[in-house]
Amino acid sequence: xxxxxxxxxxxxxxxxxxxxxxxxxxxxxxxxxxxxxxxxxxxxxxxxxxxxxxxxxxxxxxxxxxxxxxxxxxxxxxxxxxxxxxxxxxxxxxxxxxxxxxxxxxxxxxx
Amino acid sequence: xxxxxxxxxxxxxxxxxxxxxxxxxxxxxxxxxxxxxxxxxxxxxxxxxxxxxxxxxxxxxxxxxxxxxxxxxxxxxxxxxxxxxxxxxxxxxxxxxxxxxxxxxxxxxxxxxxxxxxxxxxxxxxxxxxxxxxxxx
Ligand SMILES: Nc1ncnc2c1ncn2[C@@H]1O[C@H](COP(=O)(O)OP(=O)(O)OP(=O)(O)O)[C@@H](O)[C@H]1O
Ligand SMILES: [Mg+2]
Numbered sequence: 633x634x635x636x637x638x639x640x641x642x643x644x645x646x647x648x649x650x651x652x653x654x655x656x657x658x659x660x661x662x663x664x665x666x667x668x669x670x671x672x673x674x675x676x677x678x679x680x681x682x683x684x685x686x687x688x689x690x691x692x693x694x695x696x697x698x699x700x701x702x703x704x705x706x707x708x709x710x711x712x713x714x715x716x717x718x719x720x721x722x723x724x725x726x727x728x729x730x731x732x733x734x735x736x737x738x739x740x741x742x743x
Numbered sequence: 744x745x746x747x748x749x750x751x752x753x754x755x756x757x758x759x760x761x762x763x764x765x766x767x768x769x770x771x772x773x774x775x776x777x778x779x780x781x782x783x784x785x786x787x788x789x790x791x792x793x794x795x796x797x798x799x800x801x802x803x804x805x806x807x808x809x810x811x812x813x814x815x816x817x818x819x820x821x822x823x824x825x826x827x828x829x830x831x832x833x834x835x836x837x838x839x840x841x842x843x844x845x846x847x848x849x850x851x852x853x854x855x856x857x858x859x860x861x862x863x864x865x866x867x868x869x870x871x872x873x874x875x876x877x878x879x880x
Contacts, residue, residue, distance in 0.1 A: 667791075668849035671784050672856070684844045691759030695766060695783045712756070 633658050633741070635700055635723065638679070642737055644702065645726035647709050648717045656723070658699045661738040663731050667692050674698060679725075681734050683707055690716035690724075698722065702738075704731045744768070744806045750790060752798040752819065755843065761802045762787040765813075768806065774879050781857040782811055782877050788850035789815045789873050795840050796820065797870065806879075810859075813875045821867040829855065829863070 636653035639646060646653065659677035664670050665684050674680060676697040682689065685707050693701055700723045703709060709717070709724045717724045727734050746768070748761035762783050769779045786802075793800035797819025805812045822828045829851045836846025855861050858875040865871040 665844050666847040666849070667844045668788065668847045668853055671787060672849055672853040676780070682844075686755070686843060688755055688758055688843065688845075691763070692787070695759060695762055695787055696780070 635679075638738070638741060639725065641741060642727070642734075647703075647724040647726055648714055649721055649723040652721055652723060656699050660742050661735060662698075663735045671696065679738065681731055681738070683731065685710055685713060687712040687716040689713060690720055690722065693722050694720040700725055702727060702734060704729060704734050746802075746804045746806075748802040748804075750793045750800040750802065750815075750817070752794060752796075752800070752817075755794055758791050758794045759787055761790050761804070765804050765811075769811070769879075772806070772879075778877065778879055782813075785854040785857040785861075785875050785877070786813055788853045789813070789875070791845060792850055792871075792873075793817045793819070795836055795845055800870075808879070810876055810878045813873075815873040815875075816870065817872075818870045821869055822863070822865040822871055823867050825863050825865060 634654055635656040635658050639653055658679055661679045662674040663681040665682050670692055674696050677699050679700045680698050681702045683704050702725045704727055706728045766783050797817035800817030803814045827833055831852045832848040834846045834848035840846050858877050860876040862874040
């Protein structure tokens with residue numbers, strides 16, 4: 633599924649790379665606030681749901697070829713995080729919902 | 744082909760640079776993307792461990808047609824019990840490092856799982872050397 637459809641369906645905020653949403657293919661999601669967990673277990677094309685707000689998130693997302701990052705609980709990405717996201721071309725998205733609710737809604741789309 | 748990188752302990756802003764650079768090289772060499780993924784996971788964890796746990800370090804990557812060999816050598820506190828450090832969930836990471844989402848004690852297990860050969864040697868109060876070999880085919 634295209635990222636743009638997920639953003640529309642779930643009403644997500646788009647903090648960066650809005651021009652790339654219709655190019656990016658999404659295969660599912662992974663929810664975790666532990667970077668080594670994501671490094672070890674997330675799969676290419678997944679959306680990463682987290683509350684971690686720093687640029688190492690983008691380093692991991694890029695190394696793992698993830699589709700996008702969703703920041704939960706109304707968190708706004710810090711400046712270096714956002715900058716890195718533009719460099720990597722991986723969108724940072726946002727929601728007011730907490731991780732459980734966000735994960736549930738994304739899960740429903742794929743199952 | 745040989746590449747070297749330096750790592751500063753405590754500087755999380757640059758963590759992942761070497762991994763990202765090696766990933767690009769392997770892509771250009773048309774290495775299978777699954778193999779690239781494994782190498783990158785292991786290298787990133789090694790890089791972050793120097794940033795999180797040591798004072799400074801050096802990465803050397805040597806790539807030929809058959810394999811990639813990476814050596815990460817650091818000056819730091821060393822690892823007193825390598826067997827214990829390799830245990831999933833074991834971590835001595837500081838509170839600050841944990842708040843960033845590091846310190847799950849999954850890095851060394853990730854490295855073990857994603858390399859063909861992993862060798863960790865360490866001397867307390869001197870430093871740690873991690874050697875990883877992964878075959879490209
Ligand atoms: N280069 C190093 N120098 C000193 N100690 C290290 C080094 N690498 C690992 N260790 C020790 O081994 C422990 C386990 O390392 P491991 O990478 O598995 O987990 P972590 O770094 O604590 O957390 P995570 O990797 O999940 O973010 C560390 O907490 C630390 O005590
Ligand atoms: Mg680690």
